[in-house]
Amino acid sequence: MEKVKFKIYLIAIFLCILILQIFYFIQVTFVFSNTEYLSPAIITPIIVGSVLGTIMGQIYYQRIKIQNQENIIGNLKITEVINNILLLSNKTSEPISFLQSTIEVIIKANFIKLDPRLGFFLKDLDGKFRIKAQHNLSDELLKICAIKGITSGECLCGQVILTKKTLHANCVNHRHTINYKGMKDHAHYNVPIMYNEEILGIMVLYLEVGHKKNEREVEFLESVSSVIALVLHKYFIEEEKKVEIVKLNNELISQNEMLIKKNRELDKFVYSTSHDLRSPLLSILGLLNLLKNDLLKEDEKEQTIKLMEDGLQKTDEMITSILDYSKNENLEIKYETTKIKKLVDEVLNMHKFVGGKEIEINLNIAIEKIQTDKYRFRTILNNLISNSIKYRRREVPLEIEISFKKYNTEEYQLYIKDNGEGIEKEELGKIFEMFHRSSSSAKGAGLGLYICKEIVTNLAGRIQVDSELGSWTMFTIYLPIKT
Template sequence: MVFASAIIIVMNYYTIRILSATRSYINGESQYSKGQKDASAYLINYIYLENEADYIAFKRSISIPEGDHIARIALSAGSLPDNKKIAARGFLQGKNHPEDIDDLIWLFSSFQHLSMLEKVIGIWKSGDDGINNLHQLGVLARQKITAGKISADEKKALILAISDISADLTIKEQAFSDSLGVICREINLYIFIANVLIILVIVVSSLAYAVIMITNLANSKKKIVEQNDSLQAINAGLDKFVFNLTHDLRSPLVSLVGLIDVIVEETDVEQIKTYTLLMKDSLVKQDLFINEMMAFIKSKDLGFIKKECSLAVIVDNVITQNHYRNDGKKIQFYKEVELNNIDGDALKLQVVLNNLVSNSIKYSDAKKESQWVKVKTYQLKNDAVIEVEDNGLGIRQKDQERIFDKFYLSGNNKRSSGIGLYLVKDAVTQMSGRIEVNSELGLYSKFIISIPI
C-alpha cells in the first residue's frame, strides 16, 4: 500500500507539472501569435506609409516570436546550464511569464524526443521558418525604402508575401495549440488507466483504504480535467477574439487604401478635402470600434450582450468603413432598413455585417459595368432578418455547404484566410440565430441572417 501510494503521489505530481507546463506553452503560443500578427500589421503599415515608427514597432513585435526561436535552438542543443540560461532569456523575450520558465525548459528537455512532443516541436520549427521569412521581408523593405527605390508594384508584392506568410503562420499556430491539447487529453487517458490499475492493487491490500484512495483520486482527476478544459476553453476564446479583431480591423484599412488611390488621381482640391473627411470619419468610427472591443475584453464576458441597438446606425458604420475597393473604384450601396431598433448584440451584429460586406467588395466582379451591394433589414414573424446581397463573382454550389467551415478556402482562392465566414456563423449562433446563403456562379450572392426578436 505504501509503495502504491508513493507511485500515485509521484505520478500525480509529474502529471500536474506536465499539464502546467503544457498550459504555459499554450499561453506562450498566444503571445507568439500576437507578436507575429502585430509585426505583420506594422510591416504592412511601414511599406504603405514609410513611417519609421512603424518599422521600429515591427522590430519590437517580431522580437517576441524570435525570442521563442532562440529558446528552442538553445534547448535543442542540449541540457547544459549555459543552454538553459540562453533558453530562459529567449522565453522572457517571448513574453512568457517568468514563473513559467522553469516548467517550459523542463518539459522540453525531458520529453523532446517523445513522438508527441517531436510533432509539436516540428510545428514550432516550421513556424520559426515563417517568422524568419517575415523578418527577411522586413529587412528587404527597409533597404528599398531607405534607398528610395521601391515601386508601387514592389510594395504590393511585399504586402502579398507578408499576408501569405501571416495566413500560413496562423494555421501553424492553431496546429501547435491543437497538438498540445491532444497531449493533454492523452495524458488524462494514461493517468486514468494507471490510476485504475493502482486502485485495483490497493483494493486487494485493503478495502477500507481503497475507498479513501478512490475518493481522493476521483477528486484529483476531476480537478485536473476541469483545469485542462478551462485552459483549452480560455485559449480557444482568445484565438476566436484575435481572429475577430484582426479580420474586422482589415476592412476599414482596405477602404482607406481605396480612398488614397482616388486622392492620388484627383486634382480638385475641394474633392480631395471631401475624400479626406471620409477617411477621417472612417478612422473615428474604427477608433470607436476598438474602444468597444477593449470594453468588451475588460467586462470578461465573451457571451451574448443583449441590449437595444440601431440596425440603421450599424449598417451606416459598416458601409462607411467599406466604401471603396483597393483600386479606388466606388461600390454602389443600396439600403432598405425596414426594421431598425432591436434587442441584440450591437458588437456581434457589426462583426457579422462587416465581414459580409467586406467579402462582397473583395469578390466583386470587375468585368461588370457596375458593382453593387445591397443591405436589407425587415421583420419576418418573430425574427429580425438581415440580407446582404451583391452582384459579384458568386459561389460554386459545391462550396456553399462548407464556406462557414474554419479555414475552408474555395477553389484557388488566395484572397482569404478562410476565417471570416466562420466568425460570422459563430457570432450568429451565439445570438441563437441562423444564416443561409443563396448564390449562382457569376451572377450574385445573398446571405440571409435570421435572429429571434
C-alpha cells in the first residue's frame, strides 16, 4: 500500500512539472515571436522545473534501489531459514522433534516481530488437529488445543482448515471462538501446512495487538510452511512404510506359526486316523474269519455280528469326521440365508431315537433366519448333539436344551446344554484338541469338538464350555452378525 501511495505521489509531481514546462514553453514561443531574447523571468521556471524533475527522479531511483536491497536481504534470510529447516530434517527422524527445533529457527530468524508465542498443530487419527510442538503457549490453551483438539471451521485455525489459506487477525475478534479465562488480547497469523492440497497441520504465530498484515511476512511464512510440509510428508511416508513392514512381518510370523501348527496336526492326524481306521477293520476281519470257519456257537454269532456293526459304525464316524475336517479346511466360506429352526429340526431328526429311548428336546429359537455358512452351522449342531447322546447318563432320560438368540448388536449366541455325564474340570481346557479323549473308554474319534472349534474360528466366532461332572455340560458359541 505504501509503495502505491509513493508512486501516485511521484506521478502527481511529474505531471505538475510537465504542465508547468508546457505553460512556459507556450509563453516562450509567444515571447520569441515578439522579442529577440529570453528574459530571466521566462527561463528561470524552466530551469527550476528541470532541476526538480531530476531531483524527484533521483529520489524515486534511490527508493527503488533501497526496496530492491531490502528484498534481496529478505530473500537471503528466507533462504537461510529454509536451509536451516532442511538441515534439521536430516538430523531427526521424528516429526515432533523436528517441529520443536523449527520453532527455534523461526524465532532466531527474527523476520517477524513475534509475541513470541507460536505452535504447530498436526492432524490426528480421529481427524482433529492438536498442538504437538509449541513455545510459550499457556496451559489453559494447551488443555483445549493440545488435548481436546480442534475441528474444521472452529476458531481461526479451524478456518484455515476450511479455507486452506493463510489468515491474519490484528486482535481477538468474533472469529476467535475458542476463549479461556485470563486470555490476553493478541494478533496472529494462522498458516496452513499443505501437501498436494491436503492439510497436514497448521502453524500459528502470536503477535502484538494491532500488528498489521504484511505481504512480505506472509510470503516468508508460506515459504517456511511449504518446506515443513515436504519434510512432514517424507516423515509420514517413512512411518507408513515402517507400519507396513511391521504388519507384513507379523503376518509372516502368524502364517509361519499357522503352518507349524498345521504340520503338527497333519502328522498327528495321519498317525491317529490310520490307527483308528485300521483297528476296527482288523477286528472285523478277525470276526469274519471266525464266522467263515464256523468256529462260533449260535449264541456267540449274534454277539459277533453286533461287534462287527460297532466296528463299522466307528469306521463310518471316523470317515465322516475326516470329511468334515477336510471340508472345513478347504471349502470357501459361503454365507447364505439359513433358517435356524429348520436346520435344528433336521439335525435332531437324525438323532431322535437312540436305543429305543426318546430324547427330550427343549428349544428356544428367538431368531428365524440369519446369514451364515449352512454346512458349517449344521456340522456344529450335529457334533454337539451327537456328543450329548454319546455321553448320556443311562439311568436318567436324556434332556437337551438348545437356544439361539441375538446376544448383542454384534453377535448371535447359540448354546446347547445336556444332563449327561459331564466333564472333569481339568479336562475342560483340553477337549478342543485334535484326537483328545478324556479317557481310554471315551467314544468317538476325538475330532468332533476340535472340528467345532475350527469351524467357529473360521466364522470369526468363539466357543466356550462349562460342565459339572455327573450332572450337565453346556457349550456356548458366539457368532458375528452378518448382514
